[in-house]
Amino acid sequence: GIQVEQSPPDLILQEGANSTLRCNFSDSVNNLQWFHQNPWGQLINLFYIPSGTKQNGRLSATTVATERYSLLYISSSQTTDSGVYFCISGGSNYKLTFGKGTLLTVNP
Amino acid sequence: EAGVAQSPRYKIIEKRQSVAFWCNPISGHATLYWYQQILGQGPKLLIQFQNNGVVDDSQLPKDRFSAERLKGVDSTLKIQPAKLEDSAVYLCASSSYCFYNEQFFGPGTRLTVL
Numbered sequence: 001g002i003q004v005e006q007s008p009p010d011l012i013l014q015e016g017a018n019s020t021l022r023c024n025f026s027d028s029v030n031n032l033q034w035f036h037q038n039p040w041g042q043l044i045n046l047f048y049i050p051s052g053t054k055q056n057g058r059l060s061a062t063t064v065a066t067e068r069y070s071l072l073y074i075s076s077s078q079t080t081d082s083g084v085y086f087c088i089s090g091g092s093n094y095k096l097t098f099g100k101g102t103l104l105t106v107n108p
Numbered sequence: 109e110a111g112v113a114q115s116p117r118y119k120i121i122e123k124r125q126s127v128a129f130w131c132n133p134i135s136g137h138a139t140l141y142w143y144q145q146i147l148g149q150g151p152k153l154l155i156q157f158q159n160n161g162v163v164d165d166s167q168l169p170k171d172r173f174s175a176e177r178l179k180g181v182d183s184t185l186k187i188q189p190a191k192l193e194d195s196a197v198y199l200c201a202s203s204s205y206c207f208y209n210e211q212f213f214g215p216g217t218r219l220t221v222l
């Protein structure tokens with residue numbers, strides 16, 4: 001199946017800072033999603049983005065399918081942004097794979 | 109639109125006991141997934157259903173885990189007998205038609221095996 005690598009594994013920011021999280025995948029994908037797992041364990045949908053660019057408030061994402069990566073941008077970070085960010089991708093073999101996640105800590 | 113429902117939210121059992129988890133996907137969603145998330149790791153797919161048929165169960169420990177989705181709507185995941193290493197959060201997700209549609213997750217069931 002597709003291999004998914006996320007970077008960085010850990011990130012510590014001060015409130016108000018911007019950040020970029022990266023997801024690399026090993027093959028062509030038909031599905032690419034970004035999730036935020038909050039401290040209570042709930043996985044919250046951020047973006048469904050197998051290609052192109054989307055924005056939602058302070059968050060935006062870009063997937064460059066031909067170069068096999070996706071980026072998640074967080075601007076003006078807030079303490080509530082803390083948690084683990086996962087990307088999940090799937091290709092022609094119909095299997096979905098989670099990355100290992102990026103643990104984001106935003107300090108006040 | 110109601111989200112993915114799961115119950116119970118928490119369960120504590122002794123090793124060698126059995127346990128069952130229930131999931132009700134978003135109305136109309138044909139595809140249903142069960143994931144296991146061990147503390148500190150990303151979710152691992154256990155089984156994927158398309159309507160009431162199994163699409164992928166390659167990572168399901170079939171000697172002790174079973175799952176069914178008899179009428180193509182809600183689903184049950186069972187562990188019998190449980191082991192200490194089964195302690196994890198069990199997440200259910202659904203998508204509207206197939207794997208390359210957007211997935212939505214339920215709140216999960218946190219299982220502790222003592």
